[in-house]
Amino acid sequence: MSIPAVRIRYDCLKCPGYCCSYPRIEVKDADLLRLARHFGLDVEVAERRFTRRYRDEDNDERILRHRKDHIYGSICRFFDTEARRCTVYVARPAVCRQYPNGAKCGYYEFIRFERRHQDDPDFIPSA
Secondary structure (H helix, E strand, O other): OOOOOOOOOOOHHHOOOHHHHOOOOEOOHHHHHHHHHHHOOOHHHHHHHHEEEEEOOOOEEEEEOEEEEOOOEEEEOOEEOOOOEEOOHHHOOHHHHHOOOOOOOHHHHHHHHHHHHHOOOOOOOOO
Protein backbone atom coordinates (compact mmCIF):
# COMPACT_ATOMS: atom_id res chain seq x y z
CA MET A 1 0.00 0.00 0.00
CA SER A 2 1.46 3.34 -1.01
CA ILE A 3 1.12 6.59 0.87
CA PRO A 4 -0.80 9.19 -1.15
CA ALA A 5 1.17 12.29 -2.11
CA VAL A 6 0.19 15.53 -0.40
CA ARG A 7 -1.23 18.02 -2.88
CA ILE A 8 0.50 21.33 -2.24
CA ARG A 9 -1.95 24.24 -2.27
CA TYR A 10 0.42 27.19 -2.44
CA ASP A 11 2.89 28.66 -4.91
CA CYS A 12 6.02 30.27 -3.47
CA LEU A 13 6.71 31.90 -6.84
CA LYS A 14 3.64 34.08 -6.28
CA CYS A 15 4.68 35.20 -2.79
CA PRO A 16 6.92 38.16 -1.93
CA GLY A 17 8.90 36.06 0.57
CA TYR A 18 6.96 36.43 3.80
CA CYS A 19 8.56 33.42 5.52
CA CYS A 20 12.01 34.80 4.65
CA SER A 21 11.21 37.86 6.77
CA TYR A 22 10.88 35.83 9.97
CA PRO A 23 13.40 37.34 12.39
CA ARG A 24 14.77 33.96 13.50
CA ILE A 25 15.66 31.46 10.77
CA GLU A 26 17.61 28.80 12.62
CA VAL A 27 20.76 27.30 11.12
CA LYS A 28 21.74 23.86 12.42
CA ASP A 29 25.20 22.35 11.96
CA ALA A 30 24.16 20.43 8.81
CA ASP A 31 22.65 23.63 7.36
CA LEU A 32 25.86 25.55 7.99
CA LEU A 33 27.92 22.80 6.35
CA ARG A 34 25.60 22.83 3.31
CA LEU A 35 25.91 26.64 3.00
CA ALA A 36 29.70 26.49 3.40
CA ARG A 37 29.98 23.88 0.66
CA HIS A 38 27.63 25.86 -1.58
CA PHE A 39 29.91 28.89 -1.37
CA GLY A 40 33.21 26.95 -1.22
CA LEU A 41 34.00 28.31 2.25
CA ASP A 42 35.32 26.89 5.50
CA VAL A 43 32.49 26.30 7.98
CA GLU A 44 33.95 28.85 10.39
CA VAL A 45 34.03 31.54 7.68
CA ALA A 46 30.47 30.73 6.62
CA GLU A 47 29.31 30.90 10.23
CA ARG A 48 30.82 34.36 10.75
CA ARG A 49 29.62 35.68 7.40
CA PHE A 50 26.09 34.27 7.26
CA THR A 51 24.89 33.79 10.84
CA ARG A 52 24.66 35.36 14.26
CA ARG A 53 23.68 34.12 17.73
CA TYR A 54 20.24 34.74 19.14
CA ARG A 55 20.03 34.36 22.89
CA ASP A 56 17.29 35.00 25.39
CA GLU A 57 16.24 33.27 28.60
CA ASP A 58 14.84 30.27 26.70
CA ASN A 59 16.90 30.11 23.50
CA ASP A 60 20.44 29.97 22.22
CA GLU A 61 20.26 29.65 18.45
CA ARG A 62 22.43 30.27 15.43
CA ILE A 63 20.28 32.24 12.98
CA LEU A 64 20.70 33.70 9.51
CA ARG A 65 21.70 37.32 9.27
CA HIS A 66 19.22 39.75 7.73
CA ARG A 67 19.38 42.73 5.41
CA LYS A 68 17.06 45.65 4.72
CA ASP A 69 13.94 45.02 2.70
CA HIS A 70 11.52 47.58 1.24
CA ILE A 71 8.48 45.39 1.94
CA TYR A 72 9.07 43.77 5.33
CA GLY A 73 11.81 46.01 6.71
CA SER A 74 14.20 43.11 7.20
CA ILE A 75 14.66 39.82 5.37
CA CYS A 76 17.05 36.87 5.09
CA ARG A 77 20.45 37.93 3.74
CA PHE A 78 20.10 35.35 0.95
CA PHE A 79 16.83 36.75 -0.38
CA ASP A 80 16.97 38.68 -3.65
CA THR A 81 14.79 41.69 -2.85
CA GLU A 82 14.26 42.62 -6.50
CA ALA A 83 13.34 39.18 -7.90
CA ARG A 84 11.72 38.19 -4.53
CA ARG A 85 13.41 34.78 -4.56
CA CYS A 86 15.86 32.76 -2.47
CA THR A 87 19.37 32.87 -3.89
CA VAL A 88 20.50 29.70 -2.07
CA TYR A 89 17.43 27.54 -2.63
CA VAL A 90 19.42 24.33 -3.15
CA ALA A 91 21.47 25.02 0.01
CA ARG A 92 18.71 26.54 2.17
CA PRO A 93 18.40 25.54 5.86
CA ALA A 94 16.17 22.66 6.95
CA VAL A 95 13.60 24.99 8.52
CA CYS A 96 13.13 26.63 5.10
CA ARG A 97 12.84 23.21 3.44
CA GLN A 98 10.08 22.21 5.87
CA TYR A 99 8.05 25.43 5.72
CA PRO A 100 5.06 25.65 5.90
CA ASN A 101 4.97 22.05 7.14
CA GLY A 102 1.80 21.09 5.35
CA ALA A 103 -0.24 21.38 2.19
CA LYS A 104 -1.31 24.98 2.86
CA CYS A 105 0.46 28.24 3.63
CA GLY A 106 -1.61 30.72 5.62
CA TYR A 107 0.15 33.74 4.16
CA TYR A 108 -0.36 32.46 0.62
CA GLU A 109 -4.10 32.06 1.32
CA PHE A 110 -4.21 35.59 2.77
CA ILE A 111 -2.35 37.20 -0.13
CA ARG A 112 -4.48 35.35 -2.73
CA PHE A 113 -7.61 36.65 -1.00
CA GLU A 114 -6.26 40.22 -0.90
CA ARG A 115 -5.13 40.14 -4.53
CA ARG A 116 -8.55 38.92 -5.65
CA HIS A 117 -10.39 41.58 -3.64
CA GLN A 118 -8.00 44.38 -4.59
CA ASP A 119 -8.24 43.24 -8.21
CA ASP A 120 -4.44 43.45 -8.35
CA PRO A 121 -2.46 40.25 -9.07
CA ASP A 122 0.73 41.85 -7.66
CA PHE A 123 -0.75 43.43 -4.52
CA ILE A 124 1.43 43.14 -1.42
CA PRO A 125 -0.09 44.14 1.92
CA SER A 126 2.05 46.75 3.68
CA ALA A 127 3.10 46.49 7.28
